[in-house]
Amino acid sequence: MSSQSPLRITIYESPENEHPAVLGAFESFGLATDWGMPPSRSRTTESLRLGQSYGNHHAPLGASDDLAARLRKDAPSTAFLLWQDPYFEEADGHYVAYVPGAGAFESSCNANGCPHIDLSELTASLATTPTLTAAQWLAGPGETVLGTRVREAITAYQQAAVAA
16 A cells, blocks of 8 residues: 555645745645656746646645645635545545635545545535525535535636636
């Protein structure tokens, strides 16, 4: 069993004064745009490219937690989506989306960065709020379970990047 797995991050928005902190984090975690290359041949770029994927195929397990915490601390106005792949096929990976003003959403995920939703948490939340409409639930308790506000903001960034 490996103690490493691929880690991928995309920065969607970041004020210029936070770029050095983001790039410093990328350097510390061995993240680069040419992340398909062996570590000895990969290099972090000198300028941050919004909407560009950065990664490391051999990130230590748990690096996703550390990277997310560092970015939220050192670059609090930076919006990002990151995930670390499961370390073996039957395991879960780790998904983190953060958008200033919308909040953060963390979940387990698959190797494609698709969040897993905990069915027992979903069922318990729905059972405690039987009188809410679906829209009310999604805007309230469902936000915690599904991360709707944060994930909608990330989707808007992704759609804008595709349209550009």
